[in-house]
Amino acid sequence: MQNENPIRDLQHIPTELLPLMNALCEVGTELARTIQRGPLGGALAASVGENLGGDTQKALDVMADDAFAEKLKTADVRWYASEEQDDVVELDPNGRFALAIDPLDGSSNIDVNVSIGTIFSIFDAKEDGNASFLRPASEQIGGGYIIYGPQTMLVVTFGKGTQEYLLDPDSKQFVLVEEAVKVPETSREFAINASNYRHWPKPIRAYIDDCLAGEDGPREGNFNMRWVASLVAETHRILTRGGVFLYPGDSRKGYERGRLRMIYECAPIGFVIEQAGGSATDAQDPILSKTADKLHARTPFVFGSKDKVSRVAAYHDLPEQEVNALFGNRGLFRA
Ligand SMILES: O=P(O)(O)OC[C@H]1O[C@](O)(COP(=O)(O)O)[C@@H](O)[C@@H]1O
Ligand SMILES: [Mg+2]
Ligand SMILES: [Mg+2]
Numbered sequence: 001m002q003n004e005n006p007i008r009d010l011q012h013i014p015t016e017l018l019p020l021m022n023a024l025c026e027v028g029t030e031l032a033r034t035i036q037r038g039p040l041g042g043a044l045a046a047s048v049g050e051n052l053g054g055d056t057q058k059a060l061d062v063m064a065d066d067a068f069a070e071k072l073k074t075a076d077v078r079w080y081a082s083e084e085q086d087d088v089v090e091l092d093p094n095g096r097f098a099l100a101i102d103p104l105d106g107s108s109n110i111d112v113n114v115s116i117g118t119i120f121s122i123f124d125a126k127e128d129g130n131a132s133f134l135r136p137a138s139e140q141i142g143g144g145y146i147i148y149g150p151q152t153m154l155v156v157t158f159g160k161g162t163q164e165y166l167l168d169p170d171s172k173q174f175v176l177v178e179e180a181v182k183v184p185e186t187s188r189e190f191a192i193n194a195s196n197y198r199h200w201p202k203p204i205r206a207y208i209d210d211c212l213a214g215e216d217g218p219r220e221g222n223f224n225m226r227w228v229a230s231l232v233a234e235t236h237r238i239l240t241r242g243g244v245f246l247y248p249g250d251s252r253k254g255y256e257r258g259r260l261r262m263i264y265e266c267a268p269i270g271f272v273i274e275q276a277g278g279s280a281t282d283a284q285d286p287i288l289s290k291t292a293d294k295l296h297a298r299t300p301f302v303f304g305s306k307d308k309v310s311r312v313a314a315y316h317d318l319p320e321q322e323v324n325a326l327f328g329n330r331g332l333f334r335a
Contacts, residue, residue, distance in 0.1 A: 044111075191244070235303075239273070
């Protein structure tokens with residue numbers, strides 16, 4: 001049964017965005033139930049096609065996209081841009097907002113019962129659908145994600161800090177649990193898909209080499225590594241525990257600009273992280289200063305605790321011989 005008030009605590013949600021946020025939360029609650037029922041290794045994870053980015057679409061990707069597009073028709077949304085659709089779709093010609101969405105993030109984790117999510121970004125609608133999204137990420141008026149994990153949570157910013165809401169399984173309402181999330185500054189964790197090491201650019205290799213060298217290296221301390229392969233799960237860990245996430249561009253065909261999509265993955269996660277006191281870049285420049293040149297554009301992405309993100313950028317400014325040096329001879333950075 002549908003809840004009249006999908007969100008219980010409304011003080012941080014701009015009034016004009018309430019129909020949109022309610023719609024996202026209603027679908028999110030339904031998706032959480034669907035995921036809990038499964039079967040995760042069966043029907044929900046079955047491959048059903050391919051999207052424009054060349055990713056295999058799972059049944060749950062398509063189910064989630066259909067459900068959000070349908071519910072958002074009556075939520076003041078004019079333009080809808082989804083990972084699962086080639087082009088921008090007009091939902092309501094009178095709608096005031098433009099919403100970009102990764103309906104189901106972390107699809108490769110559906111069958112293994114690991115946290116997955118929905119990522120969304122909100123802009124004021126322009127007359128033109130594409131122009132509503134192909135603009136600086138700093139023009140977002142809202143952004144966030146719903147994580148379907150041991151707990152279902154909504155994490156969102158409207159430019160005044162980052163808030164966290166927990167889906168209460170009894171009342172089926174999202175309840176405010178944290179009004180001002182802060183990325184912890186000290187953490188010795190990094191997250192990267194290390195199987196791509198040989199494809200990375202030299203500054204990224206050098207940064208990771210120095211982390212791996214631990215106490216014996218220039219950082220003079222040991223690090224821990226995590227890779228969930230769900231952007232929402234990595235974001236949630238970094239918001240809770242700090243650290244740094246890297247998905248750089250690399251030399252594989254099609255990965256020159258990394259894997260993650262600017263408009264409905266990196267821009268909203270970058271907004272959430274910056275509003276929580278962290279940093280987000282394309283490895284060098286702030287992600288919020290960037291404008292995608294097409295709807296499904298990819299971008300290298302680095303985010304997390306401020307000092308770690310700026311250190312990654314600094315490795316890109318090192319002279320060639322310093323990047324090439326073995327960690328033992330790269331004396332520039334100290335922990
Ligand atoms: O499999 P890889 O190359 O490590 O990539 C993992 C990344 O891909 C993603 O799953 C991409 O998102 P989708 O599942 O929405 O396509 C991210 O959540 C994750 O960070
Ligand atoms: Mg994704
Ligand atoms: Mg997805």
